[in-house]
Amino acid sequence: MVEKQKTLFDNFINENTKQSEINNDFLLTNKITYHLGETNTFLNDIADETVHLIVTSPPYNIGKEYEKKKDIKSYLDTQKEVIQELTRVLHPKGSICWQVGNYIKDKEVYPLDIFYYQIFKELGLQLRNRIIWHFGHGLHCKLRFSGRYETLLWFTKNDDYTFNLDPVRVPSKYPGKRHHKGKKKGQISGNPLGKNPSDIWEFVAKEWDLELWDIPNVKSNHPEKTVHPCQFPIELVERCVLAFTNENDFILDPYAGVGSALLAGIKHNRKVIGVEKEKDYIEVGKQRIKDFFLGNLKYRPLGKQVYKPNGKTQVSKVPSEWLEDQNSLYHTKTKT
Numbered sequence: 001m002v003e004k005q006k007t008l009f010d011n012f013i014n015e016n017t018k019q020s021e022i023n024n025d026f027l028l029t030n031k032i033t034y035h036l037g038e039t040n041t042f043l044n045d046i047a048d049e050t051v052h053l054i055v056t057s058p059p060y061n062i063g064k065e066y067e068k069k070k071d072i073k074s075y076l077d078t079q080k081e082v083i084q085e086l087t088r089v090l091h092p093k094g095s096i097c098w099q100v101g102n103y104i105k106d107k108e109v110y111p112l113d114i115f116y117y118q119i120f121k122e123l124g125l126q127l128r129n130r131i132i133w134h135f136g137h138g139l140h141c142k143l144r145f146s147g148r149y150e151t152l153l154w155f156t157k158n159d160d161y162t163f164n165l166d167p168v169r170v171p172s173k174y175p176g177k178r179h180h181k182g183k184k185k186g187q188i189s190g191n192p193l194g195k196n197p198s199d200i201w202e203f204v205a206k207e208w209d210l211e212l213w214d215i216p217n218v219k220s221n222h223p224e225k226t227v228h229p230c231q232f233p234i235e236l237v238e239r240c241v242l243a244f245t246n247e248n249d250f251i252l253d254p255y256a257g258v259g260s261a262l263l264a265g266i267k268h269n270r271k272v273i274g275v276e277k278e279k280d281y282i283e284v285g286k287q288r289i290k291d292f293f294l295g296n297l298k299y300r301p302l303g304k305q306v307y308k309p310n311g312k313t314q315v316s317k318v319p320s321e322w323l324e325d326q327n328s329l330y331h332t333k334t335k336t
């Protein structure tokens, strides 16, 4: 009896160790691979058509601490080589989600998704959606409107691709709507599982329904914030994981940073592969994965309501100085 219990316990430990073991080198049997090194070199070790989802935010060439700024042409040429390799390792039913913002030179804005689109198209990929990721905070620009979105380009390799709409449906704004004519007159017109969330999403706790992909970007007051200057919010990747893959599929982030995409995959029982050239980020990411398995990781739950000021907190009140200032937008007399 004691022997039997011991075996059961050992199996339990082995099983859980396997689930949470973080490997540096890729093997098809790994649940988690988190490789320290260069993306292009690492990709040589992955066989053709292995990965079901490639989801990443590449370096934007904006001079962050982990990149050297190049002219846009040489930056894109280098990225094209990587994307060619990524296309090779992508499963025929797989997807690539490429999340980018703007490259700025001499105050001129270059929207990177426009440049990247050409590369993917030349490599034969097909665009399914250009998703707007909207966030409410960021730099306040003086010479142009302040940027409050980035884009996520979703490409597939073929027409026959994995797309699971049901796990990412959102509640309908008018669930009581009925057909008002024809054969179905009087019947409910919506879907009891919810509606398609559209290509501009906002995650709201009770009903994800304000039509904007408004996951707060990861800044200092976000529970997931680490030392990394531009992390993915885990919940943004979770949408892609749930919609574009099935359990046990491989997910790859070729620029894995502190492992946000890996965490999104692990949460939903997918096999994950990340590559990152900075050791410090890998260390932070590994600790996040360990914390996740221990139940200690802080993250925004999927679909949690984006904070909206209720007008009662001090910071959301109009200061009395502005109320009295005749030139202010908030001047009480201006309003009447």
Ligand SMILES: C[S@@+](CC[C@H](N)C(=O)[O-])C[C@H]1O[C@@H](n2cnc3c(N)ncnc32)[C@H](O)[C@@H]1O
Residues within 6 Å of the ligand: 037, 038, 039, 040, 056, 057, 058, 059, 060, 066, 067, 228, 230, 231, 232, 233, 254, 255, 256, 257, 258, 259, 260, 261, 275, 276, 277, 278, 281
């Ligand atoms: C925009 S960040 C991605 C952050 C990531 N999404 C996260 O949530 O932590 C890009 C990352 O790519 C890494 N990187 C840049 N060039 C690389 C290369 N050639 N090989 C591997 N990693 C690279 C950078 O160190 C950086 O951490």
